[in-house]
Amino acid sequence: MPGFEPTHRVWQKLRANRAGLAGFALVSLYGLIALSVALGWAGQEWSLVSGERWESASSEHWFGTNQLGQDIFQRAIYSVRIAFEIGLLVALTSTLLGSVCGAISGWCADTWADDGVVFITGVLDSIPFYLFAAAVAFAFQASAWAMQIAMVATFWTTTSRLVRAEVMRLKNRDFVQSALAIGLPPHLVLLRHVLPNTGHILLAQAAMVFVAAIKTEVILSFLGLGVQDGVSWGLMLAESTQEVLVSQFNNHLAAAIPLLLLLLGFNLMIDALQDALDPRQGSA
Amino acid sequence: MNPDSPLMRIRELTVSYAVRRFPGFSQERLQAVRGVSLDLHSGRVFGLVGESGCGKTSLARAIIRLVKPDSGSVHYRDFDLSHADASRLRQARREIQYLFQDPLASLSPRRSIWQTLLEPLLHYRIGNPAGHRARVEQVLEQVDLLADILPRYPHELSGGQHQRVALARALLAEPSLIIADEPMSSLDVSVQARMLTLLRTVQKENGLAFLFISHNLAVVQQLATEVGVMYAGELVECGPVDALLHNPAHPYTRTLLDAVCKPGNAELSALPAGTPPSALHPISGCPFHNRCPHVMEHCKITHPHDNFLATATATGGKHIVRCHLWNS
């Protein structure tokens, strides 16, 4: 039957996808680093001036030091935590918002509630993102959350649109109608019978938002609209734009390579996930 | 309650759907069911036949208010479903269960059979939780299923098993009326026969009222005590099964019966010639006039009303036909 891939088949396909597994392992590794930074086991000395400016790599400073004499390795490690913080927060919030709005909109298709949600997503999609982020930063001046607010406000619309389409499709399926026929109230029908079947969309979409959030942070931080105080790969790259002009590449590489690997891992994982969840593809 | 009074009385039920083009712009309405009246009795099977798209399913769904009817009334026992409050409606929905056309599609794909079967017991608060397992197994036995399917998921079962699970789910709610919307059309012929026997046994054992919907007159004939024929959203003829089969009054019913009698033509989708009028743009007069072999001039102008035929029968059921030929 089209549209549903049994869970165990999904696992089979996922396990058979080597690139996807590699991606998953990579992302897990980063997750562990982020966790150990959050628990205070590593990367705590990111702001400490512990050496001279632009020291080269040594046993004391694994990646050398930056313009101010801060340890680049510490900063790169701490940035993993910041990236995960932003990614998780934005992915979870926009998935939640997108699935709730999308579900309501799809369930009440062709009513004022649906029109409202569709209109709002249309409006938000029409404003180029970085300008929207600039506007939000302007409106919430000095708020550390401006970046996250802008990201969530933009990223939830895609989730909402996908969930809406899926809910509209599911709503007319007999199993939903039969849940309604036994008199289950609509919110329970949505929760128990409809939303569990949108799980694959939510999972893939949340992962994509995570990636988008990390990439966007880099640009926004470079533009001065991102992380306000602290350190992130974006801020490190922004610092390094001056340093590379005088042949100091440590800061740049220490941010660019981990960022590239994390995004690559995530993209491999998402591709594998989408392949596995797509019932049109034959079994692996 | 008077034993002869019907379990359910449906009067002049009309259903239409809005076809929307753009928010705020004009809407067109698609007429799915037009002024259908019929009675359902405990212990009896009402067979509803008609070509696909004639409004059978819309009628069935409007009865349990899965779609909201435009007008008309549905009385279940003593209360009016069309004006029932939420708790009354909930009570009625427990007693009126629904079997869907595609049984696999009617089972939630990510819930185990046990979860699916438990839902009516929990939702309607039937029995105490300690007894749920025993009750479920008892009903499974009634529908010829073994308890080892309980931990499994719908996609792991066969088509026949799906419909049995759906039937078990319906029976667990302890209904007095089951509405079965083409419950066998998605099954293999060999499985169909066994399912038919099962349905008949279950109906007799529990003394249920059945509204059995099918496009296959041969199947309906085996199960039904009364038959109704639908065409273009209207109930054009209804009556006791013998009367209707042996003395069909409406020209449409006659063409249906001819189709069944011809060998190799058990399905009636191909006949009669011509197409029913579009539900978006209904034709004037009798909806069958463009295909009717006995069409008269005023059939094209005046809409026929229900005529009661005097040839009524042993069961005491009324034989009603909506056709100008029978105007007295």
Added chain:
Amino acid sequence: MAFLLRKLAHGLLLILGVTLVSFLLMVYFGPDQTYNLLGKNATAAQIQEIHQQLGYDRAFTSRYIDYLHDLFTLQLGASNSNGEKVIDLLWRSLPITLALMLPGFIIGNLLGAGLGMLAAWHRNRRLDRLISGVSATGMSISFLIIVIVLQVLLCTPQGLNLFPARGWQVTDLPSYLYYVTVPTLSLVFITLGYNTRFFRAVFVEELGREHIRTVRAFGASPAQIMGRHVLKNSLPAVLTRVLFSIPLVIVTGSLVLETFFGIPGIGKVSFDATTNGDQPVLQAVVALTAVLFVVMQTLADLAYRLADPRVA
């Protein structure tokens, strides 16, 4: 005709929506401009006067209507930082942005279409895997890294040092090429992964169709198939995407590239406005680009309809 009216009504509603968002964010709930304009030691009378001028004392709807009126008559006020009229500022910087972005935009799309076509033609073979893999990697690299690496390679003494690292002193064609090359290369590399992936998906879909397979079976040459059948049929999808991406690529791309290379186009103007809190400039850019996007979107819908009459 009904379709046209519906699309126009839809577009108008969206324009109201986007202007409302920019009004809410930047004017209504935006930071109080009083002290920015007057300095710290303003008198009560001055404050009241400026409040009246800015409309802080009036009702929401009347302020929004005024805002719309000003926006559509292009009375955008003057920049807070240097007093230049916003409209003049935009007119001055827009041509620079277009000159900067267009070559990269066009080359990026053409190259993406070429690679996508190649990958689609050799679907699931080694060449396709290579192209798809490289474009997936490309999408994993942050824009910023691409820009920095290209700058180091081409514009600094550590690299080839062929082009300028910053600036825009364009007077004639050679100087234009001198300044535009590295930003153009950056834009091409930034967008190439996305473009290739998009075009590959479109062409794969089109090549899978029954009639194309028939033509293929009859032994038509690749060029014939691609030119006569595939390209023609995928034109609506391609056109839509190109039209849609114009405002996004131009705005987003110019924001990063112009800031990085110090080029005084729309992107740099918006960046400066953001850092200086220059409200008149920023709100004009936000509202006008959003309106432009809606207009593009509506045009794309109409074009799609004209190209493919089956779309309802």
